[in-house]
Amino acid sequence: MSKPLSCSWSGVFPAATTQFDSALQVDLPATQRVQQALLQDGVHGLVLMGTVGEGNSLSAEEKRAVLKGAVEVSAGKAPVIVGVSEFTTATAATFARDAEALGATGLMVLPAMVYVPTPAELEFHFRTVAAATGLPIMLYNNPPSYRVNIDIATLQRLADVANIVAIKESAADSRRFTDLINEFGERFVLFAGLDDVAFEGLVLGAKGWVSGLTNAFPAESLWLYEALRQGDLERARALYRWFMPLLHLDAEHDLVQSIKLAEADHGPRVRARATAAAAAVGRAARASDRDDRARAGCASVNTASIRVIDSHTGGEPTRLVLEGGPDLGDGPIADRVQRFKERFDNYRCAVVNEPRGSDALVGALLVEPHRADCRLGVIFFNNVGYLGMCGHGTIGLIASLKFAGRLAPGAVKIDTPVGAVEVELHADGRISVANVVSYRSHRHVTVQVPGIGPVTGDVAWGGNWFFLISRHDQIIDLKRVESLTDFSWRGPRGHQCSRAPAGRSCGTVRTLGSAGRSQPKFRAVPGQGL
Numbered sequence: 001m002s003k004p005l006s007c008s009w010s011g012v013f014p015a016a017t018t019q020f021d022s023a024l025q026v027d028l029p030a031t032q033r034v035q036q037a038l039l040q041d042g043v044h045g046l047v048l049m050g051t052v053g054e055g056n057s058l059s060a061e062e063k064r065a066v067l068k069g070a071v072e073v074s075a076g077k078a079p080v081i082v083g084v085s086e087f088t089t090a091t092a093a094t095f096a097r098d099a100e101a102l103g104a105t106g107l108m109v110l111p112a113m114v115y116v117p118t119p120a121e122l123e124f125h126f127r128t129v130a131a132a133t134g135l136p137i138m139l140y141n142n143p144p145s146y147r148v149n150i151d152i153a154t155l156q157r158l159a160d161v162a163n164i165v166a167i168k169e170s171a172a173d174s175r176r177f178t179d180l181i182n183e184f185g186e187r188f189v190l191f192a193g194l195d196d197v198a199f200e201g202l203v204l205g206a207k208g209w210v211s212g213l214t215n216a217f218p219a220e221s222l223w224l225y226e227a228l229r230q231g232d233l234e235r236a237r238a239l240y241r242w243f244m245p246l247l248h249l250d251a252e253h254d255l256v257q258s259i260k261l262a263e264a265d266h267g268p269r270v271r272a273r274a275t276a277a278a279a280a281v282g283r284a285a286r287a288s289d290r291d292d293r294a295r296a297g298c299a300s301v302n303t304a305s306i307r308v309i310d311s312h313t314g315g316e317p318t319r320l321v322l323e324g325g326p327d328l329g330d331g332p333i334a335d336r337v338q339r340f341k342e343r344f345d346n347y348r349c350a351v352v353n354e355p356r357g358s359d360a361l362v363g364a365l366l367v368e369p370h371r372a373d374c375r376l377g378v379i380f381f382n383n384v385g386y387l388g389m390c391g392h393g394t395i396g397l398i399a400s401l402k403f404a405g406r407l408a409p410g411a412v413k414i415d416t417p418v419g420a421v422e423v424e425l426h427a428d429g430r431i432s433v434a435n436v437v438s439y440r441s442h443r444h445v446t447v448q449v450p451g452i453g454p455v456t457g458d459v460a461w462g463g464n465w466f467f468l469i470s471r472h473d474q475i476i477d478l479k480r481v482e483s484l485t486d487f488s489w490r491g492p493r494g495h496q497c498s499r500a501p502a503g504r505s506c507g508t509v510r511t512l513g514s515a516g517r518s519q520p521k522f523r524a525v526p527g528q529g530l
Contacts (some may be wrong), residue, residue: 016035084108092410097132107134108139152179152180167190172194190207215263219323227239362390374457
């Protein structure tokens, strides 16, 4: 048994679908948008053109185009493993060489199609393909679909092939995982490959899951994987039991049709499939969605569902929008906020206003970052407008992503409309936030407040503008919340900072309190939330 290539593959790898147009030609832009949406959802890698990816329905040119497009979308952020499923060993070896040249991270190699091989022929096929490339290889064992079982004896002989590093195991009998580990130890990295045996495979030692239903339910798949990774069997069992009727679809003969129907009705194409700002969510894309709405500049968001996680940071509520957000395009986050304001403000109201929200609730829309050094992007908003930065919202964002299984402990940089924010998720669950550069812009600014008279304070920047009042005659006590809110709301909300940096106008956020750190403070935010 030779020393294999190093293989760090683990996590949830969707067997990504390939999109076709109405003429049944590959729709490469739509395929790329689906891949991008899955990566944005937080999957750990992509598997292309396997069973669900309909590799055997594609021409040689289409296969290479789909792979090239996925490599472009991934941009090195996640592994791109491409299926090698051909009728002959020679064409499989040729595609393996081409895939390496096109930038694939690895290969998922199937037995040659149609004719059931003998064990010797199966071994020859895998050895020949492996010899044609330096890429790491995942063998795909799927006896129900392809009538071929890669038996233990064949794997023993293949163990001396250094770049055969992993096995996607789709046998219906979960005892297979234990048999492989008993025989080979850690020689091969195991992936669960049949959705309705994924729980069993991951519990028995598989490092990852190549999943069909993840195309339609990425968040739930990641939650299940993360619960098992953390040893939370109670939560994992509950998720798995809920998920099982859908996961059974992956074991049916019409799995591709079923998974693509589920994807069209519920999947990550919520963000991916429309080129217009009014992407249709929760159903299959229609030409009219893309064309008519693009011409009309329609800004509605027809969402069948919006997936959110609600959290609170010391009582301050945050609502993280995971899926179902408006298509804001790309570019700097500040530019996308402007599009949000101009075209989708009704969406903001629907997310945070009554009856599902409140004055105090801050919404957080998860978006792709623009800055190359950032892993996440976010837009904060509340019931009256948009925020440049929100400290408790950032903590809620990180805690929610951890809960969803999308974020492991460590440092992460977040792109916001006002710059990059650095966050540390500690192993014990604590969250540290390093805000954008904050400073006092003006000292002792006096403004006339109707009904109150002159009010003096300092103007400060911390991602939003604050008016800090240390000298006042207000008694800060929770029993006086209404009068304190009234005083603050009457305050210098319209005060303009003559020396404010470009793009930063004084907002309506104010803080009242005494200068001493040990003294009580009162903060009023836009919308009269506390």
